[in-house]
Amino acid sequence: MQTALRTSLPETELASRAGFAPHARVVREERQGERQARSSGLPLSIRGLRKSFGSNEVLRGIDLHIPAGQFVAIVGKSGCGKSTLLRLIAGLDKIDAGSISFGQNTQPEDIRVMFQEPRLLPWARVLSNVEVGLGRDRASGDAHTRAEKALTEVGLADKRDQWPSVLSGGQKQRVALARALVSRPRVLAFDEPLGALDALTRISMQRLLERVWRDQGFTAILVTHDVAEAVALADRVLVIDEGRIAHDVTINAARPRERGSAELASLEGSILSNLLSAEDRT
Amino acid sequence: MSLIDSISLPRRLRLPRVDGLIQWIVPLTIIAIWQVASVTGFVPSRVLPAPSDVLLAGWKLLVSGELVRNIWVSFWRASIGFLIGGSIGFAFGLANGLSQLSAKLTDTTLQMVRNVPHLALIPLVILWFGIDESAKLFLVALGVFFPIYLNTLHGIRTVDPQLIEMGRIYGMTDGELFHRVIFPGALPSIFVGIRFALGIMWLTLIVAETIAASSGLGYMAMQAREFMLIDVVVLSILIYALLGKLADSASRVLERATLSWHPAFQKR
Incomplete structure (x- = not known):
């Protein structure tokens, strides 16, 4: 918490000094979000x-x-x-x-598991596989966006419409990670x-x-x-x-x-x- | 790697249209040889009429409307029987695959019935239903039931338990688990059942129609035999071959459409 505060300061300062006030605000909001996320772990x-x-x-x-x-x-x-x-x-x-x-x-969504096998549904595209991880939020309107965000986090945004069978072992495991992450466990x-x-x-x-x-x-x-x-x-x-x-x-x-x-x-x-x-x- | 490349490269270069025609080379050659053999008198027309004669007979029946009517009757019997037997088989397959209780209750009985050749029931069926439509539908439905039942059951039982565990962890309800994991997982096996069933469907129908019917392709062939119209007999047999091929192609198209995720059905 403390370190996050400290490290966020210079960047926002730099940004506002350079005259990118709106951008600076975005940066600060993102930091805020990150800090909330930081405290999100459970003991x-x-x-x-x-x-x-x-x-x-x-x-x-x-x-x-x-x-x-x-x-x-x-x-x-x-x-x-x-x-x-x-x-x-x-x-x-x-x-x-x-x-x-x-x-x-x-909530069930708070605790996620990732296994040795990716356990992806072979009949679902990569993006739908990630959406599975949303749990009860699967049907919500922003399911796609959240799944896409999680895919981007693991660097596989361009594979969203592929079948799992064409991915390599490492890529499959990254999709499984995105699926575990998408509900922000x-x-x-x-x-x-x-x-x-x-x-x-x-x-x-x-x-x-x-x-x-x-x-x-x-x-x-x-x-x-x-x-x-x-x-x-x-x-x-x-x-x-x-x-x-x-x-x-x-x-x-x-x-x-x-x-x-x-x-x-x-x-x-x-x-x-x-x-x-x-x-x-x- | 290099071997795979050398196999897949010419395939990519080849025109898809030519690829589709290749499968017809053998049947067409056989027909051409047959025609030549008949015209030269090598095969007497009492044994096997020339393909041109068969075509002519087909044309006459087509004009009189008899052919279309008989094909339609057979097609109708086949599809309704398939639908009835298939849905009951599918329903039992689902029930016994998903519920231990249901499986314990019915599986033994079904396995016993399965070992009775359904065509052996023809005398009984005639006694029950006469030579009515229901007799044919009953036999087709009975024949189609088992391959679909067995393969649906097998498909559901062999769905990867790790995927089911995954679905449960991710909070899928029973309904979701079924339509997202169990059903798609069982689908390849269900299709195997459907293709077996289609074969049995034609076999049953032909036998039923030749033994007890007053319309349909099998009846047409039996009538022709009585009047020594061998060209019509051969015509009926060829139409069966074409209808069988049609049913198989239809199931392939369906398979391709629903199993496009499966590596075996992905286009190179």
Whole structure:
């Protein structure tokens, strides 16, 4: 909030000095909107969360608080329960015990999930696929405009009338991101959304995710098996082991982060060794 | 990549009109050879009349109005029977695909009935309905029912569950989920059912009309046989071939129009 105020000042000053008063106002309004968006993330409190499938106890008591607007990455070896945790947060599965609260009443549109598969409707054009994300607002008059705006945000405005089958894997995932963003969610849960992409597309998608998160200020929860990705994107990395949070690492590196910097590499190394030592124990 | 290029390049260069004509080369050649064989006496006209004779017979029947009337009667029977059987099959397919209860209740029964060849019911149907229109409609509807039922059911059961989960997450109501996700997902399979059903529709109708009818193409062929009019018999058979082709083309056009999203139906 504070930083947004400060950074907005010089620009408006410059603009008014240059005699672009109407333009300056536009800039200020946009900043205003952005600031409102920034505060739009929801905090998340999890108390004593448990979940089992049959006799298999997947989550054994998770206690976690995520402040509004934080970018949290969840890592862990496969089968540790990280995806289950995400599905519970997103309301896709039923909770056995414990609670998840967002501090206030939420609309279904406030919480969105993005999966490893794009899950686009193959029989709907790209734009209609994005409109699906509007939830109950699908029928409203500005549905088209909002969907177009979301498509522009992910840089695919020119693909609006294409069928999903002609898009590349990365493009499909960007459409899925636009669909998740279009309702301006306050919590966005990512279930290994970049897992199926090639290395280069992955990096550009990571930048895109970071950019939209910074622009819109939602609370982001990213499940990933890629520790480098977690460290590059998140404010905080949670390591889950045997259904519990084993480590909670805060990443203070300044943004935009430089990939492969020594600071990130050492963090990545320590998290990896945590994961591997957990592996050894089992 | 290079292989794909070399395949698709000449296709793009070729004129679309010529492409449409290519499929007719083989049937037309067969007819030409047939004509030559008949004219030279290689095939006696008692066995197979020349195509020109068949055309002539067709022209005579056309002038007398008999041909149009019979084609119309057969066409009417086929479409009404198809509509009745198809809609019931579609309705059961939907119900059993969407509701476990409905499937448990009716699927076993339907599977048992399916294994009875519907043409075996002809004697019974004649006893029930006589040689009335309803007899033919009943048989066509029964024949058409199963392919449409089975393929609709299969289509709905195999809709990607991930897409259904996605629809639910994005707050689709049951109605929306059906028309945005389930129905379009089942459509390719439903079309397979429709094309099977069209084949069965003609088969059933021909058999029904040759056994018990007082009008229609099958009746026309049986009448001609009684009077040894072999050219009319051959004419009826050729018209069946053309009508079958027409029905198939119609379903293809429909398929192209509704499945344009499907990679298999996209124009290069």
